[in-house]
Structure formats: structure tokens, C-alpha cells
Amino acid sequence: MAIIRFGDWPELRNPWAEFERLRQGLDRLSGGYRAGEAPFGRATVFPALNVYEDQDTVTVKAELPGVDAKDLTISLEGDTLTIKGKREAKQEEEKLSYHRREIESGSFSRAVNLPIKVDPEKVTARLTNGILTITMEKAAEVRPRQVNVITE
Amino acid sequence: MSDQELKVQHKQEVQHRGETTKPEKYFIPAVDIYESDADVTVIAEMPGVAATGVDVTLEDDVLTIRGRKEGEELSHARVLLQEYETGSYQRRFTVAETIDQNNIKASMNNGMLKVVLPKAAPAKPRKIEVKVE
Numbered sequence: 001m002a003i004i005r006f007g008d009w010p011e012l013r014n015p016w017a018e019f020e021r022l023r024q025g026l027d028r029l030s031g032g033y034r035a036g037e038a039p040f041g042r043a044t045v046f047p048a049l050n051v052y053e054d055q056d057t058v059t060v061k062a063e064l065p066g067v068d069a070k071d072l073t074i075s076l077e078g079d080t081l082t083i084k085g086k087r088e089a090k091q092e093e094e095k096l097s098y099h100r101r102e103i104e105s106g107s108f109s110r111a112v113n114l115p116i117k118v119d120p121e122k123v124t125a126r127l128t129n130g131i132l133t134i135t136m137e138k139a140a141e142v143r144p145r146q147v148n149v150i151t152e
Numbered sequence: 153m154s155d156q157e158l159k160v161q162h163k164q165e166v167q168h169r170g171e172t173t174k175p176e177k178y179f180i181p182a183v184d185i186y187e188s189d190a191d192v193t194v195i196a197e198m199p200g201v202a203a204t205g206v207d208v209t210l211e212d213d214v215l216t217i218r219g220r221k222e223g224e225e226l227s228h229a230r231v232l233l234q235e236y237e238t239g240s241y242q243r244r245f246t247v248a249e250t251i252d253q254n255n256i257k258a259s260m261n262n263g264m265l266k267v268v269l270p271k272a273a274p275a276k277p278r279k280i281e282v283k284v285e
Binding site for chain 2 (some may be wrong): 095127
């Protein structure tokens with residue numbers, strides 16, 4: 001006869017455990033189909049990016065609090081935009097005792113493939129309040145061109 | 153300097169905040185808290201918050217930091233990829249030490265809020281003598 005520990009039977013410990021598990025699963029499912037919201041991806045490489053498109057420009061935004069502009073390197077190679085940088089660790093002073101440490105320091109490098117061809121000569125990057133905004137102008141050949149209709 | 157690679161920290165929304173009149177999202181900022189002999193320092197990550205949007209209060213030993221994100225309107229822009237959400241930040245802490253309330257300093261730099269809470273001089277113990285009559 002198999003010996004089963006009492007604690008291995010969740011229904012003995014908590015008869016509602018199975019229902020709770022089901023409910024959580026359903027919550028997760030319904031959370032995935034929020035109507036009317038933008039496609040929401042989960043970044044796995046730091047930093048998380050938001051990419052917007054305008055009529056003439058493509059804008060890439062990233063939240064980089066505590067990163068100095070001089071520590072950032074942004075390069076564009078073909079359609080691949082690379083953001084590299086590092087966040088410096090604070091100077092470790094003596095006699096400091098930490099209560100919480102949630103802000104990490106270290107380096108990062110992220111490459112993203114742009115869905116639209118951009119003009120490599122017309123790229124600007126700004127860092128304001130910890131948000132990096134890279135604005136790139138679309139290449140002339142992919143820009144929508146208005147066609148005038150001539151009446152005869 | 154560390155060679156550690158940074159990982160993505162997904163934002164957590166503030167729970168049990170009560171309903172707001174505006175459909176706003178509030179996130180919990182990541183913080184560092186350290187203490188020296190003279191003060192307690194709180195550093196919070198609040199990207200997108202300008203110095204004018206920060207609100208720091210200390211009431212009944214509860215420190216509240218709040219950062220309102222500046223409205224950025226990307227009108228006519230189409231979202232191609234969204235990996236992070238934007239919103240305001242809020243977090244509360246109970247401060248154990250006695251703080252000199254008049255000398256709290258807060259500064260904002262590159263999306264990082266720094267609040268320095270100087271410790272108040274320890275109250276001198278007052279000895280009460282009992283007279284025998």
C-alpha cells in the first residue's frame with residue numbers, strides 16, 4: 001500500500017483548494033483578452049520597449065530610470081536598432097545599512113527589429129525624466145504619398 | 153561596477169487603493185532604502201515623472217511617495233509594440249524612526265526620486281523625581 005503524507009492531499013487540508021486553482025486559471029484567461037487594448041507583449045530582455053508609428057516617424061520608448069545619457073549607446077544597423085548601456089551601482093558608503101534593495105544595477109543590451117525601413121541619417125534620441133525616446137524618420141520610399149486627383 | 157545583466161522587472165499595480173475618479177493606473181515603484189547614523193534615505197524608480205509631479209508626505213509615521221506621470225500625448229500614433237504600461241506611482245512605508253519633519257529633502261534626477269529623512273535628535277529622557285513629603 002502506498003503511503004501518502006497527509007499534507008499531500010490538498011483536499012484534506014483545504015477542500016476549496018481545487019476551486020481556487022480553477023478560479024485563478026480563469027482569471028488568467030480572461031486577463032489575456034482585454035478588448036480594445038494594444039498588443040501587449042512581455043519583454044524578456046531589459047529594457048522593455050514601446051514602439052509607436054506615426055505617418056512619418058517611428059518612435060521607440062524605453063524606461064531607463066537612473067541611467068546616464070553618457071552610458072547609453074544607440075546604434076542602427078540596417079533594420080536593427082540596438083540599445084546598450086549600464087546603470088552604475090551607487091557608491092557603497094560605509095556605515096550604511098540597507099533595509100530594502102530592489103533597484104538593480106548592471107549592464108543591458110537589447111536589439112529590436114524595426115518593422116519599417118527608416119532613414120539612418122534622421123534618428124534622434126532624447127532622455128527625459130528617465131525615459132528614452134528614439135525618433136526615427138521613415139525612409140522616403142515607405143512614406144505614404146498622397147496622390148492628387150486631377151480633374152479634366 | 154558590476155557586470156551583472158539587468159533583468160526586466162514587470163510593473164506591479166497597486167492593490168487595494170480604492171477607486172479613483174480618473175481611470176488611472178498606479179504602480180508600485182521599486183525602492184532602495186538605506187539608513188546611516190544621521191538619516192534614512194529612500195530611492196524610488198519613477199520614470200516619466202517630473203520633479204513637479206512628485207508628492208512626498210509624512211503623516212503619523214507613514215511616508216507616502218506619489219509620482220504623477222506627465223501626460224504624453226502621442227496623437228495619431230499607432231502602437232506597434234507595447235511591453236510596458238505607463239501610469240502613476242505610489243507607495244507607502246511605515247517609518248520606525250523619529251524623523252525631523254521640517255528637514256525632509258526630496259530630489260528628482262533622471263527618473264529616480266531620492267528622499268532624505270533626517271533622524272530627529274533623540275528626545276532627552278526626562279526624569280521625574282518623586283518627592284517625599
